[in-house]
Amino acid sequence: MSKILNFKEWFKNSINECVIAKLTINDSTVMVKNRDRAYIAPIEIVHEMINGVEVAYLHDKITDWSEGINEFGIGVLNSALKVKEDEKQGGKSKKKKYEPQPAQDGVKIREALSKKTLEEAKKSILDFVGNDPKEVGVTGETLVADEKDTFLIEMTSKVNPSVDKIPTNNYVVRTNHGIDDPNLGYTKGKKRESSISRKEIATKELKGAKSVDDAMNRIAKHEEKDNFLNPYRDAPHAKMHTTAQLGYDLKNRILYVRYDEKFGKFEGIKTDLPMGYKPKIQIVVSPVAAEVKER
Numbered sequence: 001m002s003k004i005l006n007f008k009e010w011f012k013n014s015i016n017e018c019v020i021a022k023l024t025i026n027d028s029t030v031m032v033k034n035r036d037r038a039y040i041a042p043i044e045i046v047h048e049m050i051n052g053v054e055v056a057y058l059h060d061k062i063t064d065w066s067e068g069i070n071e072f073g074i075g076v077l078n079s080a081l082k083v084k085e086d087e088k089q090g091g092k093s094k095k096k097k098y099e100p101q102p103a104q105d106g107v108k109i110r111e112a113l114s115k116k117t118l119e120e121a122k123k124s125i126l127d128f129v130g131n132d133p134k135e136v137g138v139t140g141e142t143l144v145a146d147e148k149d150t151f152l153i154e155m156t157s158k159v160n161p162s163v164d165k166i167p168t169n170n171y172v173v174r175t176n177h178g179i180d181d182p183n184l185g186y187t188k189g190k191k192r193e194s195s196i197s198r199k200e201i202a203t204k205e206l207k208g209a210k211s212v213d214d215a216m217n218r219i220a221k222h223e224e225k226d227n228f229l230n231p232y233r234d235a236p237h238a239k240m241h242t243t244a245q246l247g248y249d250l251k252n253r254i255l256y257v258r259y260d261e262k263f264g265k266f267e268g269i270k271t272d273l274p275m276g277y278k279p280k281i282q283i284v285v286s287p288v289a290a291e292v293k294e295r
Contacts (some may be wrong), residue, residue, distance in 0.1 A: 010292040017195075017240055018079040019202050019219055019231045022143050022150050022169035025209060028251030029145050030217045032206075033067070033077050034231050034242045041243040042265045045257055045283055048272040056255045056281045057113060058246060064106035067246060069115045069255050071280040073147045074121050075122055075248040078105065079174055080186040081140045081156050096150065105138045112138070118146040125153055135156040138163065141174040154180045166234070167183040171206055175199040197229040205231075212256055220288060222243065234263060245288060253281045258288045 017036040022029065035041070035058075042061045046068075047057070057068025069075040112124040125138045135157055142153040145166075152172060155161035162180040166172050175195040178184030186192040202219050209215035219231045220242075227235035232242045243264035247256035259266040269283060 009088055016178050019173065019175055019198050020077040020079045020141065020143055020147055021171060021173040021206055022077075022152075022166060022210060022217070023206055023215065024169050025211060025215070029073075029075075029147050029150060030209075030212050030215060031075050031077050031143060031145060031246075031248040032212070032219060033079075033246040034219055035244045035246065036233060036240050036264075037243045038240050040263060040265055042267055043244055043257075043259065044267045045255070045269045045285060046264050046272075047269060047279070047281065047283060049274065050110060051114060053114045054273070054277075054280055055110070055113045056283055057110065057258055058244065059270075060106075061170060065096070066106045066110050066113075068113060069248050069250065069253065069281060070115075071253065072116050073250040073253055074113065074115065075143075075145055075250050076109050076112055076121070076125070076138075077143045077246065077248075078138060078143070080103055080176055081154070081178055104135050105140075108138045112144065117265065118144065118151070119147055122151050122153070124178070126155070126163070141176075141179075143172070145250060156184055159184065171203075172208065173199050173203045175202075188232070194228050197224065198231045200220070201229075202231045205232055212249050212254070216247045216256065216258060234260065236262075238257045254284060255281060256284045258286055261287045 019034040022031050022222035044059050045058045047056045052073035057066045059066050067077055108128050111128050112121045115121040115124055121144050125144050126143055129136055137155055144151050150160045150166040152164045152166055153161055159181055175198045176185045179193040186195045187226055201223050205218040206215055209218055222230050224230050227233050234241055243260050245258040
């Protein structure tokens with residue numbers, strides 16, 4: 001991206017407000033996400049080998065952000081918790097200009113997806129350093145799971161991580177405020193209200209979901225009149241919009257990606273697999289249907 005933005009504008013555009021969830025459907029661990037951004041997010045799906053492991057993941061071409069699954073049925077989803085700290089820093093430099101910087105956690109999530117076991121992936125989420133030695137592990141609320149087990153990791157660079165194992169048949173939803181540590185993420189104001197509302201609506205809606213498609217539909221519809229309080233946000237003049245949805249069927253190794261045609265830009269599937277290799281991961285891509293949001 002060649003256009004230079006001042007730091008405050010770039011930071012505003014880089015906030016990663018999301019809804020992430022894990023549930024069990026038909027004996028498979030299912031994970032879903034609404035990804036909210038403050039810019040038209042250009043995304044691609046990358047299907048490749050990392051350290052000899054087949055992976056498929058959404059890739060944001062501006063920030064290098066990545067999330068997806070691997071051939072062993074391991075999936076990773078994340079929502080931000082550093083929003084409060086970053087907003088405070090973002091207000092300090094109104095005059096100085098910066099080139100946009102890639103997200104530090106993109107390479108870390110790809111590293112976790114290169115692991116063959118859930119335990120190795122969890123350890124990578126907690127310990128892998130990546131490009132910045134000051135930033136250890138993947139920050140935020142991170143769900144890392146396989147078809148049998150799920151771990152929820154709550155972490156920033158300022159506090160020790162909490163790691164919770166989620167019972168097999170339980171489902172869990174996270175947004176942008178800390179649960180184990182209530183001082184993390186949004187702690188007050190309209191953004192805190194939105195984070196709580198999005199969590200509560202998604203938790204209610206996902207109960208009884210019958211498929212990955214159904215789960216994605218349930219967190220796409222509008223429930224509140226105030227669009228900012230909905231899990232799926234697409235008011236035309238809002239600063240933050242849902243640009244894409246992710247869905248994982250970990251038992252069957254299926255990655256679902258839906259992109260919003262107004263606020264997201266899908267740029268195709270980039271495949272880099274060995275000649276003659278038979279993929280173990282299936283990829284399903286589609287736009288978010290308007291009728292889903294208007295139900």
